[in-house]
Amino acid sequence: MSSLGSPDRPLRVAIVGAGPSGFFAAGALLKAKEMTISVDLFDKLPTPFGLVRFGVAPDHPSIRKVLKAFDVTANGPNFRFFGNVAFGDDVTLEELRRHYDQVLLTTGAASDRKLGIDGEDLPGSYSATEFVSWYNGHPDFADRTFDLSVRDVVVVGVGNVAMDVARILAKSPDELVGTDIAQHALDALKASKVENITILSRRGPAQAKFTNPEVKEFGELAIADPVVDAADLELDPISAASLDESKTTRRNVEILKEFSERGAGNKARKVHFRFLYSPVELLGDGAVRQVKIVRNVLEDTDGTLDAVPTDVFETLDCGLILRSVGYKGVALPDVPYNARKGTIPNSEGRVHDNDGVAVAGLYVAGWAKRGPSGVIGTNKTCAVETVNHMLADAVLACAAPNPAPTGIVELLQAKGVRFVSYQDWQKLDAHELAQGEAAGRPRLKLTSVEAMLALL
Template identity: 55%
Template sequence: MSDQPGTASPLKVAIVGAGPAGFYAAGQLLAAKDVEVEITLLDRLPVPFGLVRFGVAPDHPKIKSVTRIYEKTAAKPGFRFFGNVEVGRDVSHAELLERHHAVIYTTGASHDRRLGIPGEDLPGSHAATEFVAWYNGHPDHRDAEFDLSVKRAVVIGNGNVAVDVARMLGLSADELRETDTADHAIAALAESGIEEIVMVGRRGLAQAAFTNPELRELGEMADCDIVVDPAEVALDEHSRTWLERDGADVREKRNVEIATEYSTRTPDGKKRRIVLRFLASPVRILGEDKVEGIELVRNELVADDDGWLSARPTEETEVIECGLVLRSIGYRGTKLADVPFDDQRATIRNVAGRVIDENTDEQVPGVYTAGWIKRGPSGIIGTNKKCAQGTVDALLEDVAAGALPAPSEDASDLGELLAERQPDLIDWAAWQRIDAHEQALGEPQGRPRVKLTRIEEMVEAARAAAGAA
């Protein structure tokens, strides 16, 4: 093939999705030895950082500081960013391939998994993904509405997102005002009438997916008690065996210890309370015109021949009165135009990051994937670093083997092409102006930033600052 990278020209790679996986892949490629690399990073939104900006809880600023690493990547020679660009609308998959040796899709998994039970679509029943995006100021969900006048909310799920959602509902107004929570969410949450948040997990405490720091934070809130019935933390024989197995996760043992300590506490009579429930599954959301309650079935743990535990429903059921249900049972990726997709796994079809054709099961030359859209929604922010490295290693192996298709068009004209189709194109310098504007808004309030939550506001801030300069 002509125009092979490392010989007559640099390796040109487009990365679609400017979240953690996209930035890690960009940084790893730009640090690659023996090959010059040019990166074009694109995102549907004007602002980068994806899950770090729109998924991480606002009261976790230390986690958000990972963006400093991404900023160092953006400052390297060979990097360029185009925001407010949607692949499939402003530029096609084929046009990216024509201008690059490779395209890596790192678009994440932003849609919720459904419960599939009666009443799930009643007003007052929402995906936790929507709630998280709302309080984090995502433009797609900025105008979502949640009835926070109710007395009790039920959060379905036992992962970190479920814990974040429960905690956000329990934070005091003063705690919220120190964060970069979107202003519209601060106003609504400060006036919330919610007194109790019940978090329900399908399996037992020993199998819960949340991490130790997330669970520990629930017991350290200014105006919210943590309540755990001692019966909820009593381990059955299967759970005790699970914790004693070879290679048992220390995280699971520590979760049991933390929750067991919670079960010994006497509530302080704070404004709100978070109640932890385990071994229960929703079977029906109740109500006529809105959510009025939820029916749960009690589960028991059963072990298969390999010792893996699953939850099996019993005959015991109960109804919890509530006015708000937030479903947090996982995320799903969505299909991209002209990119092979695995509907069952809700990920791009791939083997070790190499995208695989749906019809031939052969590798699609020059097309790769990383992050949640590659492996599914698992792990923490840092997990994407290793995931991206695996994809980058595969790509560089293909470079060494001469297996990448040569670009048929000049990538240097992509900026002009995008600007013609998207007049509100945002480059890295424009994002930096948005960033500075948000930080300046937050500074007088002692907050890290005040987020702009509408695309037109972001574009206006970028233009106004450019004009002032």
Template identity: 45%
Template sequence: MRLSVAIVGSGPSGFYAAESLLSAFPDCEIDILERLPTPFGLVRFGVAPDHQSVKRVTEGYEKTVSSGRVHYYGNVEVGRDVTMAELRDCYDAVVLAVGAPRDRPIGIPGEDKRGILGSAAFVGWYNGHPDFANLHPNIDVERAIVVGNGNVALDIARILVLSPNELAATDIAEEAADAITRSKLREVIVLGRRGAAQARFTNPELRAFARLDRGTPCVEGDSLSEHALEGLSEKPRRQAERNLETLRSFAELKEKTATRRITFQFFARPLEVLGGESVTGLRVAQTRLEGSRVVETGAQEDLSCGLIIKAIGYRSPRIPGIPFDAARGRLRNRDGRIAPGLYAVGWAKRGPSGVIGTNKADGKALAEQLRDDMKTQGKPGRKALEARLTARQVRWVTYRDWRLIDEAEIAAGQGDHPRRKFVSVADMLALLDRAQENTT
């Protein structure tokens, strides 16, 4: 009997799962379901638009889906077009690769004011995610604060200060590029509640700030001494040493002519968002470390700003009938197993951690688990899925359809733009309708 597997989600974790399963089960049948017409998830909508080399990872995903044993079903939402129970009835195994697309709240007063956004929403907006096409954030402010000390926080701060020439070489959404170019923004503060040595951003991301056309990085306060490294184990210490060296080097850039400034402010914990209906500032408490604990010193500071972006982590979506680990923001599972025949991979399994390649290990672990677990197989799989979708008149998007969308986006790119993304599902489907009409 042929093993049939449905993978819900078409980001890196979903494709790496498919790749491992193809290797482990030579005659398996794999179907990838994605609620949007477009595949690649985090690579398309999470990777910064000026990191085009990172996006080439999709070339490997192309090989996986071109194997002939993997089918893509875009524009199919589990819960809307087919239920989880139906999927489990149709397939021997269902794999949830839904990522962690929800923002974690800070949990401070004023978090609901206009002008404070989560990084998932903001990054989705400038990356052309259809869910956030109507976000229209006001970035025409003099100062913005990015709360967080990870790579996402650095991505956001960097994108906000890019010059028109730098933006021209990206696939950023057109509205976002126009807004960044027109903005009167003068300063972006990157705020961390711990010190520079405890920051989670990587050194290549940090070094990029020294090469910006119109942004000058600097460090607020004294947090770069050698004492900052005390208590760190070997691997974190090496990363921290590189980061501290880079942050110190920013002092040499003070004479650089630039219209926008990126200020790294450490040891500051957000306390309250200030303002009426809209953000006018952020009150922060100065902090220090006691061992590994962050404690407040008693001193506070009010930072004026017109925009706050939270980049403090993500959460997986809750799925009806699937146990959820609220503390960790992920699907409740035991090393990827949720229930018989039901599995999780990627951020849905581990929580939001690691880089794109980290998901490869989850795919290999999944293949081993299915070898152990699949004592019986032979559910109808793809045939049963298509019968349900057809009966409900669901318009699913094939991988061939996606290639038409892809070609149209690339053709619409101007100058150095690698592509101009569709930001509306309706526009994508309209393109496919026109293509179908032209072939009949």
């Protein structure tokens, strides 16, 4: 009998989730020199790449350069992609464990955190994730409608996702037509009547999570001016000290100061940055019409500045509100889950139950492992940490009872699952690029699973 990890009996690994973490992990596994490994990567959508395809802003294509490395991994030996296979519905954890020696979960953080205020469920109130998925052509969100006939939009949060949605709303059609933004979103944005976009930050400018390029870009838009009140840039002593500790923070505040010195400008749209404000209630009869906000002050709690509400309130007109205040994972069938953290409990990627008992052969990486933090590249370090433990554990792995590569194919076929290979994806990719070229755009995304499968 061949030993596990030999050329005759490779270590068989299933990865669930074909986003950056899944691909980084696959690449690290396949580069392992100490053993032969085969990787099968599963995703519920026919398209790979997860947030690189559906989360990265269409006007920031340089971030997608990582796809070249993912493509090299996918076209290498001992790798297979199984798209259009939903974990839990089309294939269960038990079934994967019958066919693979190890299972790695890289399912991300698919749910968003809510504001927890009255009126949040009114029509016109959405997560930024929904809006991002809509304009990026995610099949689950392509049919959504967002009322862009309104004059006033509020974005809650000052992370890079909040910056993305505010910027897309502020841009002119001419600035977007050269991107791969979904056609339905481009058409809707062409008809937009939005004039005011207000970004709310519960803390001050020195605590903002956006990066320098993200905020600087608001000063370079064709039809929108950034508006900042100089009074909002007055810093408490701890915030002022943080400028010396962080070059990014210092530059953020400098950029905002430059905006404040410009004045309101004469462009058709305005992007208002409001610091030290939190929404406390959404108001409206049948739909959002206004948002009540409270002025905060920063209080020092053991060196951490917390936003504490005052008794000063204000009401803003608002026909659309997009929240971007955090994300969390969702519970997966038969997989341990920490509801408080929104993650899969683990020790450096080795999954354990909520009592700390290890689940042999089950691993996690990415946001499902550590929570929604960092940028795309952060997931590489995270994935490699998990992979190193997988390699160390391989000598102790319980060999799968049915490791033949044909086994999972036969199982899915018997269930009537129409899975999509990486070669199938390449056909879809070529189609999108060709359609885009014909339309004078870089790509025209397919936005329904049915349309994708019909082309294969």
